[in-house]
Amino acid sequence: MFTGIVEELGEVTAVEKLDDASRFRLRGPVVTEGAKHGDSIAVNGVCLTVVETGEHEFTADVMAETLNRSSLGALTAGSRVNLERPMALGGRLGGHLVQGHVDGTGHIVARTPSEHWEIVKVSLPAELARYVVEKGSITVDGVSLTVVDAAPDHFTVSLIPTTLALTTLGLKQSGDPVNLEVDVLAKYVERLLGDRVENQRDADGEGAR
Secondary structure, three states, rough: OOOOOOOOEEEEEEEEEEOOOEEEEEOOOOOOOOOOOOOEEEOOOOEEEEEOOOOOOEEEEEEHHHHHHHHHHOOOOOOOOHHHHHHHOOOOOOOEEEEEOOOEEEEEEEEEEEOOOOEEEEEHHHHHHHHOOOOOEEEOEEEEEEEEOOOEEEEEEEEEHHHHHHHHOOOOOOOOEEEEEEHHHHHHHHHHHHHHHHHHHHHHHHHHO
């Protein structure tokens, strides 16, 4: 489990293409401190398992399913990435509960800079729109953000100077892809209410007979 508070702006140092997967080597002195085989590290919001560690670097195997559902397949050597270690139990929850399981991808539609912050418009897949609400939380490339405006096909977020300076969101240009993870609590509520409605319908049908 993660919080969406990026710890480090890392870098892809190598990408090895395999038959149905890719092996990434990534540099991140902060997140690799004490890291070992089997640990989890979020890369642009995608939870990956550490295969090997080296001098301030780690490698991770990315399966076809992850490559198909996220923007990691577009990464090359030299790409900058957002890195975060899992939340420690008993620690502060600075952002919101993030699983590192990408729900879909969008792209940067527009950027509107101002004196102290920047408004960024991001496209939103239709199947995720019902989970995104004004003032709610969403994760964009692993960064926990508050939604400013929500529409059926896009949403906007306001980025402060710290976010622009310390994450890849300061580097993204219009048209660039981003990984999206919606609030898991919204998905649980939808499922629970859906089951409740379905059970009520079944009960009503039995009563009618």
